[in-house]
Amino acid sequence: MNQTPANRAQTVRRLLQDPTLLTSVVILWVLLGLFVLYPLAWLLLRTFTEGGTLTLANLLAILKDPNHRQSFWNSLLLAALVGLAGTALGFFFAFTAVRANLSKAWGTVLDAACLLPLISPPFTTAIAMIFSFGPRGLITYHLLGIKGFTVYGLGSTWFSETLTFFPIAYLTLKPILSGIDPNVEDMAFSLGSSRWRVFWTVTLPLTVPGLANAFLLLFAASLADFATPLILAGNQFPVLPTQAYLQITGLFDLKGGAVLSFVLLVPAMIVYLLQRYWVSRKSYVTITGKVGAQTMVKSVAPWARYPLLGVCLLMAGAILYFYLLLFYASVVMALGANHAWTLQHYRVIFTEGLKAIRDTLVIAGAGMPLGGLFGILVGYLVVKKEFPGRQTMEVVSMVNYSLPGTIVGIAYLMAFNDPPLVLTGTALVIVACYVFRYSPTGIRATVATLQQIDPSIEEASQSLGAGSGTTFRRITLPLILPAFFAGLGVVFIRSMTAISATIFLVSINWTLITVRILENITELSLGPAAAFSVLVVAIVFVVIALIGLALRRFRAAGAVEVASILGG
């Protein structure tokens, strides 16, 4: 934003007069500097220097290689396809859940179906896919009798990533859809619009910032995911994150991997900036201080309710099938060879795997509240407050999310392994990695929610003499609480399930369940891998349910109506 010097001086003065704001801004910048900019500086140093001099040679060497160029286009194609399909699917689920007047029970079923892919490591679905769709796949061969079906490639990777990431779109879109006051739609109805027309001209346009957010998040998630393509893409469809991961882990080539990821960062940033400036030109205020009469949602015709629900349940059924297969693998001796029932795999994870379970719980437990708090603080300051460097703060807070996780992990490893800051081998470095990598979901949810809240509500509080701290606590916080819980939930879930960054940060002292799962899969111990996955799903389910319970008790009167924690 272009500000005149006089304006700028004014914002600086206002910042200095507001100690709460000043302290928050300073603390956030110190944290962002330490855990986002500092490792990134290390990464760039590695990419653009050679023997102490600046050079573009590293970058040019990668760009000249036709295989790497092909991987680059493949990655963009995959990310765009996953973004589109995932956003569409997420919107479909969210719309059905919020606008179809379903009973609470059906809403819970949809929430649960979306939760499953979100709360297990992505590559676990990929493994179930391999069992189902190969030359001897349960579905392709044993059910349909197709011979020589090839599972590896774009199609299966797209399908698996869409299934894994669409709940992010659902999480983003549901609170926005439920935040649209049905009265707004009622106005259109009373002016004679059909339901179809109301959907296209009122409901859908109001969710545009949410759709853009969802697309961006899915695009970034796909660009950062190396595990699914590692298992499913095969050698015909190489993608950059996997290439970068292999470059680093296999060829010991930190520099080459860093350069590959730098190439990947460019499209991620372009999409982010496009979305940012496109969305920011529109206004989406639908929650005003003026209370309208409570009204029924009428946007979906009663007859259309069940087809919508039917399609959702079909998808949910597909998801459920994959996880049942996984569960089955955890309770038989060896899937495909010896189907005798056994609890042996669970015995293994609760004896030998106990350390990984404890470590993961401690790290996720510590990261969850920190990440949730960080998310709403940044989101709130960025949307509602004026201070120098505001927009830079938002961009910086998104960096670790946009960067492929492999690179965040390697950057952390390079930055925090040697003095002055030796943090590798500690739990802190893993917690920090999760917080700064996964709180952007909370930030975006907060931003999207705040963009719907009329500033007059807060202005009223301030004109009555409340400071910014009080106004935040008493007015804004209850309104953005759902976003807080979304952020908190996502950080916890990701701490339990993510692998791409932290695979480099696990150490002899602190290990993670996900790393053990991937190891178990490469060690051919499918049983323990499946048992671990089932355990992760169970733990996250319980914690999310607890948060949902807490949210219902804590929700302030008059806050945005949200069905459950997932809606936040």
Add this chain to the structure above:
Amino acid sequence: MRRWILFLPLLGILALPAGMAAAADTVNAYSIWPENWARPMFQEFEKATGIKVNFVRFSSGEALARVIAEKNNPRVDVLFGGPVETHAAGIKEGIFEPYKPPAFAALPARMKHAEGQWVAIADDPLVFMSNTKFLKEHNLTAPASWDDLLNPAYKNMIQMADARTSGTAVTRIFSILEVFGRDEEKAFAYMKKLRPNVQLYTKSGGGGTLPVGLGQAGAGIFFIVDALDTKAKGYDVVVSFPKEGIGTAAEAIALLKGAKNPELGKKLIDWASSPAMQSLFATYKINFVPAHPEVKVEASLAEVLKGAKIFPIDDAYAGANRKRIVERWINEVLPAQ
């Protein structure tokens, strides 16, 4: 509710020391051996010496990358297991502290580094492994020659490891080079001819054994230890050897330079390179061939190996050419459609 939230990080902090506490007699190791084989060995070591082994498992490429990244501040004392070319690459990075355990003199020349940068704890030959049902369906017998794998019946049905990450793959490529008398042109021409039959190059050496076991792939090239384990789990597979011969890699152990517990690390190396550990392979049904000449090869393993033509990979030749050969493989074999 708010109090409840605040309670969580507190819980986390309280639990921190639990994870950090380490007994005085603990040696730290990165294990390249899969956990289900490393763990029983380490438990036996603790039983024998009272020293606990704290370890994490990584595949060879990852373990080496990690040790190099941590060079100035090593987190572990010992690098345990992994094909010897991994250790050969590590010598160039100056990450090891030479050490000659008591068994050093007894080991044959190819089972130790002359200056003691590493010593071998096992030997691991490559094998062909095929799915029995797949073979029957295509009227094939188990492949008995490298040329058998070129049969179009295998089109898109063979899995083997990716040379970017896997030591198994590097051993395989050097086997093929040996078969063609180190004539690189002929060896690469063969690998390119094999390429259309390859369904997938897997990240880890054993990655393809489960697909072959299930019949998702027809055949593959693996270390014997992975292949026989697949068979033992009940998958219907058959192990065979090419008549031209196939390579075997020594599995090595090494002490890291700057290790925090060098004395304990040395004790682990003493034990692992001696018959004390290697005679336990049979007890735990781990199909490694012992490196120490005094330990007998277990009978059923010896039966599988009988008559097979197996040659060692020359670690000096492999170490010197590894980077170039792997790069050539990435550029010429991997992308070929």
